Amino acid sequence: MGLLDLFRRDSAPRASKREHQLFDDEFQRKLEMLALVSRRVFAGRLRAERRSKKKGSGLEFADHRDYVPGDDFRSVDWNVYQRFGKLLVRLYEEEEDLSIYLIVDCSTSMGFGDKKKFDQARRLCAALAYVGLANLDRVTIVGVNDALVSRMPTTRGKGRIFKVFEFLSQLEPRGVTDLGTALKTFVAQHKRRGLAVLFSDLYDPAGFEAGINMLRFNKFEPYVVELVDPAEVRPALKGDVRIYDCETGEERELTVTDSMLDKMQRAALDYRASIERFCAQKQVPYFPADVNTPFDELVLRVFRRGGFLR
Amino acid sequence: MIFAGLPLAQLLMIAGAATALTVLLYVLKLRRRPVPVPFARIWDAVFRDRQATELFSKLRRLLSLLFQLALLALLILALGNPKPKAAILEGRHLVVLVDGSASMKAIDVKPSRIEVAKAEVRKLVHGLGSADRALIVEMGSLPSPLSTMSSDVTELDPAIDSLTASDTRADLERGLSFAVDSLRGLPKAEIVVVSDGVLGDSSELEKHVDFGGASLKFMPIGKSGNNVAISQFSVRRYPLDKSRSEVMLEVANTNDQPVQIELTLLGDGTIIDVSRIALGPNERLPRYYQDLAGASRTLEAKIRLADGRSDDLPADDHAFALMPERHRARVLLISRGNTYLDAALLLDEYLDVTTVPPGRPLPSEHFDVAILDGVADSLPDTVGAALYLNPPEDGSPAKLGHAIKDFGFDTWDKKSPILRFLALGDVQVAEGHAFAPGPSDHVLGASEQGPILVSGVRAGHKFVALGFDPRNSDLVLRVAWPLFVLNSINAFVEEDTGYVSSFRTGDVWRIPVPSSVDSATLIDPRGGKHTVPVKEGRAVYLGEEAGFYKLVAGSGSDAVSSEFAANLSDLAESSITPVSALSLGKARAEPVVLGAPGSKRELWVYLLAAVAALSVIEWITYHRRVTV
Numbered sequence: 039m040g041l042l043d044l045f046r047r048d049s050a051p052r053a054s055k056r057e058h059q060l061f062d063d064e065f066q067r068k069l070e071m072l073a074l075v076s077r078r079v080f081a082g083r084l085r086a087e088r089r090s091k092k093k094g095s096g097l098e099f100a101d102h103r104d105y106v107p108g109d110d111f112r113s114v115d116w117n118v119y120q121r122f123g124k125l126l127v128r129l130y131e132e133e134e135d136l137s138i139y140l141i142v143d144c145s146t147s148m149g150f151g152d153k154k155k156f157d158q159a160r161r162l163c164a165a166l167a168y169v170g171l172a173n174l175d176r177v178t179i180v181g182v183n184d185a186l187v188s189r190m191p192t193t194r195g196k197g198r199i200f201k202v203f204e205f206l207s208q209l210e211p212r213g214v215t216d217l218g219t220a221l222k223t224f225v226a227q228h229k230r231r232g233l234a235v236l237f238s239d240l241y242d243p244a245g246f247e248a249g250i251n252m253l254r255f256n257k258f259e260p261y262v263v264e265l266v267d268p269a270e271v272r273p274a275l276k277g278d279v280r281i282y283d284c285e286t287g288e289e290r291e292l293t294v295t296d297s298m299l300d301k302m303q304r305a306a307l308d309y310r311a312s313i314e315r316f317c318a319q320k321q322v323p324y325f326p327a328d329v330n331t332p333f334d335e336l337v338l339r340v341f342r343r344g345g346f347l348r
Numbered sequence: 349m350i351f352a353g354l355p356l357a358q359l360l361m362i363a364g365a366a367t368a369l370t371v372l373l374y375v376l377k378l379r380r381r382p383v384p385v386p387f388a389r390i391w392d393a394v395f396r397d398r399q400a401t402e403l404f405s406k407l408r409r410l411l412s413l414l415f416q417l418a419l420l421a422l423l424i425l426a427l428g429n430p431k432p433k434a435a436i437l438e439g440r441h442l443v444v445l446v447d448g449s450a451s452m453k454a455i456d457v458k459p460s461r462i463e464v465a466k467a468e469v470r471k472l473v474h475g476l477g478s479a480d481r482a483l484i485v486e487m488g489s490l491p492s493p494l495s496t497m498s499s500d501v502t503e504l505d506p507a508i509d510s511l512t513a514s515d516t517r518a519d520l521e522r523g524l525s526f527a528v529d530s531l532r533g534l535p536k537a538e539i540v541v542v543s544d545g546v547l548g549d550s551s552e553l554e555k556h557v558d559f560g561g562a563s564l565k566f567m568p569i570g571k572s573g574n575n576v577a578i579s580q581f582s583v584r585r586y587p588l589d590k591s592r593s594e595v596m597l598e599v600a601n602t603n604d605q606p607v608q609i610e611l612t613l614l615g616d617g618t619i620i621d622v623s624r625i626a627l628g629p630n631e632r633l634p635r636y637y638q639d640l641a642g643a644s645r646t647l648e649a650k651i652r653l654a655d656g657r658s659d660d661l662p663a664d665d666h667a668f669a670l671m672p673e674r675h676r677a678r679v680l681l682i683s684r685g686n687t688y689l690d691a692a693l694l695l696d697e698y699l700d701v702t703t704v705p706p707g708r709p710l711p712s713e714h715f716d717v718a719i720l721d722g723v724a725d726s727l728p729d730t731v732g733a734a735l736y737l738n739p740p741e742d743g744s745p746a747k748l749g750h751a752i753k754d755f756g757f758d759t760w761d762k763k764s765p766i767l768r769f770l771a772l773g774d775v776q777v778a779e780g781h782a783f784a785p786g787p788s789d790h791v792l793g794a795s796e797q798g799p800i801l802v803s804g805v806r807a808g809h810k811f812v813a814l815g816f817d818p819r820n821s822d823l824v825l826r827v828a829w830p831l832f833v834l835n836s837i838n839a840f841v842e843e844d845t846g847y848v849s850s851f852r853t854g855d856v857w858r859i860p861v862p863s864s865v866d867s868a869t870l871i872d873p874r875g876g877k878h879t880v881p882v883k884e885g886r887a888v889y890l891g892e893e894a895g896f897y898k899l900v901a902g903s904g905s906d907a908v909s910s911e912f913a914a915n916l917s918d919l920a921e922s923s924i925t926p927v928s929a930l931s932l933g934k935a936r937a938e939p940v941v942l943g944a945p946g947s948k949r950e951l952w953v954y955l956l957a958a959v960a961a962l963s964v965i966e967w968i969t970y971h972r973r974v975t976v
Contacts, residue, residue, distance in 0.1 A: 283388035
């Protein structure tokens with residue numbers, strides 16, 4: 039047994055311990071509390087009765103359309119026919135359970151800096167999944183980098199939360215970010231539209247817009263949660279260094295000074311501002327999630343701001 | 349400037365190779381520190397400043413190289429051990445003879461003369477020039493070098509620390525001879541004697557020691573010499589009553605003023621006598637304690653000034669003596685009845701006498717001595733020795749010669765322990781036999797007609813044979829009779845009435861060993877163990893410390909131990925008045941001039957210190973990311 043074996047043997051339990059602590063008892067207690075709070079926020083609404091934009095055979099009138107052969111005669115609006123002499127069919131809002139898609143960025147950059155961003159993303163994802171499952175919504179979780187790397191089949195009912203934990207625990211940050219390509223696959227595989235929450239640092243060399251637009255253009259309701267690590271905004275660097283991108287391996291040589299770090303900080307903040315600006319323009323809800331803020335506080339903030347669940 | 353370490357050519361070679369290696373490593377080190385970032389594109393905004401900082405970065409890197417080359421240069425210089433040229437040429441060679449005699453234990457200077465001497469020698473060594481070399485020698489009864497001839501203070505300092513004063517006199521002649529031998533052939537030779545000057549008569553030394561160009565210097569130690577001493581101390585048991593003993597001691601005042609002292613005698617650690625003695629100027633006063641009781645083994649004498657003060661040399665205020673060990677001797681008497689013999693044996697209460705008539709079976713237990721009165725029965729091996737009185741022809745250890753009449757002791761061995769204290773000149777004997785002794789037998793006494801008293805060894809057992817019946821002489825009416833019988837028994841049981849109660853320190857001791865071994869273990873008064881050789885039945889050891897010693901010969905159950913005492917007992921060493929100048933006849937030692945402390949500088953030490961300082965600066969700047 040060599041020296042490296044010692045390290046290997048030691049590192050495996052440490053990793054599993056870390057995963058175990060990610061969704062520990064304390065975390066689960068907080069989830070329960072969040073589920074209760076979410077009920078208060080959505081008080082007055084019936085469970086599993088969120089109205090979708092899909093027209094169907096519900097009770098509440100939504101619109102008319104022209105009669106086409108084959109339509110059910112019972113849905114013809116005879117009053118309109120009497121008044122205007124045209125055959126129109128009544129349309130009702132279909133009452134169905136909501137589909138929630140939770141998309142977790144599993145690229146290498148999410149694991150940068152002791153996996154803080156990735157852990158926070160998984161915790162937030164688990165929390166929102168639990169709220170969705172508790173409200174009897176259909177919850178689907180997928181992991182993406184430059185492709186769709188993993189998928190948890192659609193599920194419902196809060197009893198399935200442990201499956202969610204299991205799924206999230208096995209996710210690993212690796213590969214290059216290409217949200218446009220990855221989400222193209224996602225939309226192709228998921229015909230049933232719904233809410234799509236994207237957990238990502240949005241460090242996409244191809245541009246963060248591509249991924250969000252892919253969801254928008256395919257009738258999903260995107261919601262962007264950007265994972266932010268303050269340590270990345272002003273890294274503790276000094277002197278002659280050769281920096282390289284942890285995903286692409288792209289290299290740059292430079293001598294880091296204080297003024298250079300100021301510039302770097304400004305550039306990082308500008309990048310985040312551009313994301314926020316884009317989301318505002320496209321009416322995509324955007325939420326920055328600091329890795330140093332407790333996840334339950336972040337989730338409550340999401341609820342308070344509203345608009346996450348309709 | 350010259351290089352005392354590696355030669356210049358070698359240094360240049362090392363410098364060239366090391367510089368090339370450093371530059372190579374520097375070039376290899378130019379590879380920047382790789383640092384991962386999560387998203388390199390964000391850094392694009394800052395790359396515009398890169399050109400501006402490159403020049404400064406290059407300068408800092410150059411500074412780092414220069415730093416390393418400077419470190420390298422200093423290290424190589426240190427390897428060369430650079431010295432001023434003058435320092436090498438003017439080196440002296442010194443042998444420092446430090447007096448380690450008992451008088452150096454005097455406390456007239458605090459804490460003691462030997463400690464002051466050590467401090468002075470330390471100053472002397474630290475003040476030596478960088479090219480000077482010194483050898484530290486402890487001068488006791490034999491000179492003991494404690495270091496090599498060295499210029500290294502780190503070697504000389506421990507040698508100075510190990511200097512001690514022992515309970516012996518210092519032999520200046522031997523010390524000087526050793527120093528001269530050590531300095532033979534060396535330039536600028538100097539002998540430095542560090543002493544209080546209590547070195548005996550040195551007026552004739554100039555004739556005995558050839559200094560051969562070496563100069564003699566003297567560093568005096570001490571300031572006063574108020575001392576009283578126990579100059580002699582001995583104890584012995586009475587020959588006829590070994591339960592009692594007598595003590596002889598001598599106290600001496602080495603000052604010019606009269607003093608009163610208190611003398612305490614301790615037997616087996618318990619005070620048995622305290623007395624006050626007045627001593628005149630330079631007076632030596634012997635004192636006897638007759639019929640001393642209260643001590644069975646150890647005896648100690650202590651003196652102190654009557655006013656309670658201590659004198660300047662406590663070492664000679666305490667003396668030790670050991671009485672010969674007594675044990676009950678078992679005597680087997682084979683006799684038909686001899687009143688004179690019985691009376692003589694009754695005189696010594698330490699005799700355990702068993703009487704057996706001739707012809708009866710002998711007891712099987714061990715006996716130290718058998719006395720055969722007019723018989724010569726065969727003795728078993730359990731009997732150690734035998735005294736034959738008028739033995740018959742059959743069984744006599746020495747062959748009987750012709751019968752003789754009207755004779756006496758015309759010659760006898762007065763040095764024999766058997767005949768000690770005996771007056772045998774006018775003893776009259778009516779009849780008896782002369783012996784025809786064997787070649788290994790020893791004739792102790794003889795008349796004109798032949799040997800009449802013979803000793804020897806038969807089958808490993810000692811014997812003494814008297815050629816006549818004492819009752820046929822007037823010997824039994826004399827004091828010599830019981831003395832003869834008891835001396836014979838004492839000689840057989842190896843109890844020496846001339847026992848040495850103490851040895852003198854500084855002498856080579858020859859201690860009797862009651863065992864046939866090649867070496868023995870000597871335990872000194874401080875508990876230290878020494879293995880000493882045994883030659884001709886005596887352990888040989890040069891003792892330098894006063895007190896009680898224990899000698900163990902053999903091992904395990906066969907181990908035999910004996911004890912003895914040692915004393916300074918040297919009036920010359922007790923006269924501790926220091927001298928300010930040392931004269932060897934007409935020659936006079938020069939005073940020592942101490943150099944300034946710290947003048948012994950080694951440049952390489954400072955070079956290494958500079959390397960250490962630069963390394964610290966480099967370390968700090970590295971971790972502060974100034975030079976990287």
